[in-house]
Amino acid sequence: MSQGRTLTFNIFRYDPQEPGDKPKMVKYQIEEAPGMTVFIALNMLREKQDPSLQFDFVCRAGICGSCAMVINGFPTLACRTLTSKYPKAEITLMPLPGFELIGDLSVNTGKFMRELAERLKLWLHPKADEVDIHRIEAPMAPEEAAKLYELERCVECGVCVSACATKQMRDTFVGAVGMMKIARFELDSRDTRSVEDFYHVIGNQDGVFGCMTLLGCQDNCPKDLPHMQQIAYLRRKMATALV
Amino acid sequence: MNVKSLQSHHTHYASLGSPWSAKADKVQSITGILLGCFLLAHLHFESSILLGKKAFYHVVQFLEGGMFSSTGHGFPMVTKLFSIFILIVVMLHALVALRRFPAQLGQWRALRRHMSGINHKDSHAWFWQLVTGFILFFLAPVHIFTMITNPEIGPHLSAERVYHANAWLLYALLLPAVVIHAMIGLYRVAVKWGLTANRAGLRKVAKVLIVYLISIGLLSLISYILIGRELSLPITPFVP
Numbered sequence: 001m002s003q004g005r006t007l008t009f010n011i012f013r014y015d016p017q018e019p020g021d022k023p024k025m026v027k028y029q030i031e032e033a034p035g036m037t038v039f040i041a042l043n044m045l046r047e048k049q050d051p052s053l054q055f056d057f058v059c060r061a062g063i064c065g066s067c068a069m070v071i072n073g074f075p076t077l078a079c080r081t082l083t084s085k086y087p088k089a090e091i092t093l094m095p096l097p098g099f100e101l102i103g104d105l106s107v108n109t110g111k112f113m114r115e116l117a118e119r120l121k122l123w124l125h126p127k128a129d130e131v132d133i134h135r136i137e138a139p140m141a142p143e144e145a146a147k148l149y150e151l152e153r154c155v156e157c158g159v160c161v162s163a164c165a166t167k168q169m170r171d172t173f174v175g176a177v178g179m180m181k182i183a184r185f186e187l188d189s190r191d192t193r194s195v196e197d198f199y200h201v202i203g204n205q206d207g208v209f210g211c212m213t214l215l216g217c218q219d220n221c222p223k224d225l226p227h228m229q230q231i232a233y234l235r236r237k238m239a240t241a242l243v
Numbered sequence: 244m245n246v247k248s249l250q251s252h253h254t255h256y257a258s259l260g261s262p263w264s265a266k267a268d269k270v271q272s273i274t275g276i277l278l279g280c281f282l283l284a285h286l287h288f289e290s291s292i293l294l295g296k297k298a299f300y301h302v303v304q305f306l307e308g309g310m311f312s313s314t315g316h317g318f319p320m321v322t323k324l325f326s327i328f329i330l331i332v333v334m335l336h337a338l339v340a341l342r343r344f345p346a347q348l349g350q351w352r353a354l355r356r357h358m359s360g361i362n363h364k365d366s367h368a369w370f371w372q373l374v375t376g377f378i379l380f381f382l383a384p385v386h387i388f389t390m391i392t393n394p395e396i397g398p399h400l401s402a403e404r405v406y407h408a409n410a411w412l413l414y415a416l417l418l419p420a421v422v423i424h425a426m427i428g429l430y431r432v433a434v435k436w437g438l439t440a441n442r443a444g445l446r447k448v449a450k451v452l453i454v455y456l457i458s459i460g461l462l463s464l465i466s467y468i469l470i471g472r473e474l475s476l477p478i479t480p481f482v483p
């Protein structure tokens with residue numbers, strides 16, 4: 001069906017490094033190929049038409065999370081988006097809002113994720129006597145491991161941050177990815193942090209009580225993580241933490 | 244890294260979380276649910292005029308405690324006291340809702356930019372909740388104050404207020420604003436606290452209720468206007 005179509009790409013172009021450069025939309029046209037993804041099209045554009053086009057990718061398989069961008073109004077992964085999804089053969093690409101722009105479609109999600117991890121202390125805080133590399137780790141119940149694994153699937157693509165109007169209005173808001181990771185450690189029996197400890201991290205307007213339940217995270221996360229459930233869980237947990 | 248240094252990492256947090264954050268969020272939802280449920284009942288009672296003057300008269304005298312009064316007409320004082328209660332709930336609700344308003348121009352711009360760049364239904368629904376909430380901030384107290392100062396309700400008394408005192412204008416603006424705000428709000432309370440997993444179903448219910456409530460509200464408003472036009476001043480209260 002899609003063979004032989006000519007796709008029109010409207011791509012945001014801006015290089016902050018270049019003095020005098022202004023943000024603009026640039027039109028490109030390309031022949032569609034069977035099974036083409038937005039990511040494949042971008043590579044062809046860069047190879048054949050414009051070597052200066054900036055965008056990120058590593059895995060091409062929805063695993064690394066580096067190729068996220070806004071495609072026709074929906075933030076998502078370019079490597080997992082088929083061009084055949086768009087019957088009008090028009091595709092508009094914007095960089096993810098809410099992140100530092102590196103250039104064109106490339107944004108610095110890495111910096112954001114690192115700062116978030118440091119701020120929320122997103123690593124395991126084990127019991128002191130369990131940190132002994134000469135001993136075999138205590139086994140974890142398979143149900144608990146499965147639960148944690150479900151939340152560990154986040155690829156840090158930044159889509160949930162861009163899809164959240166609350167986050168865009170309130171820069172210091174931790175966003176869905178932060179809460180997802182907090183929930184992951186809250187559920188982990190090896191972590192020594194108490195509910196009160198977590199309350200002091202996300203029990204405020206920058207955390208779970210700042211969430212206005214717009215659910216952009218839930219509706220756009222390319223890994224289909226259960227944001228709605230998870231944030232509601234944290235909200236209930238935190239709402240009863242200090243009473 | 245040794246055990247000591249790992250240990251020193253945990254449980255030393257700045258006291259960022261205030262118990263007030265949790266309280267405000269609970270107050271927001273509880274007052275919202277109270278007001279939303281009250282609205283559902285209120286619009287039905289008020290729309291009983293669609294079943295005739297007699298039906299409305301009986302609803303009013305029942306709600307005003309007619310069975311405890313010697314005349315059977317009930318006490319407008321009940322309406323007055325209940326209105327004061329609702330006013331307090333609205334004030335509490337508005338107070339905690341202020342946290343959510345994009346207070347700075349930059350926040351408003353960020354919201355508008357986000358809405359134009361990202362296609363997302365629930366964010367748009369929230370935007371309308373915000374706009375209608377802002378409208379209610381001004382309109383709801385006007386209506387409630389009137390019911391505190393002039394609590395007399397009845398087929399003729401209410402029709403006089405609507406038609407001769409021009410309250411129809413207030414009601415025509417208040418009705419869509421409060422219905423949209425409250426129904427999206429009830430939907431949001433349910434998803435916010437995880438009261439349901441069936442989000443799509445709930446969204447449909449909210450949409451149907453919005454159309455339904457605005458319809459019965461508008462129809463009854465028209466009834467009051469029609470009744471009001473028939474009345475000559477000064478009016479005599481309706482007695483069945």
Ligand code: HEM
Nearest residue numbers: 212271272275276278279337340376379380383425428429
């Ligand atoms: C008088 C009738 C009103 C009803 C029935 C009503 C109902 C509701 C409900 C059910 C919610 C959801 C609560 C939650 O998210 O926890 C809500 C939220 C909200 N209300 Fe109202 N409300 C009313 C009046 C007002 C007024 C006068 C204002 C203006 C200050 C207002 C502003 C808001 C805002 C901004 C929210 C959003 C809060 C959020 O996103 O978390 N409401 N309302």
Ligand code: SF4
Nearest residue numbers: 154155157158160221
């Ligand atoms: S939670 Fe989902 S949308 Fe957010 S960063 Fe992780 S994978 Fe991306």
Ligand code: FES
Nearest residue numbers: 060062065067079
């Ligand atoms: S390139 Fe790795 S997720 Fe798309």
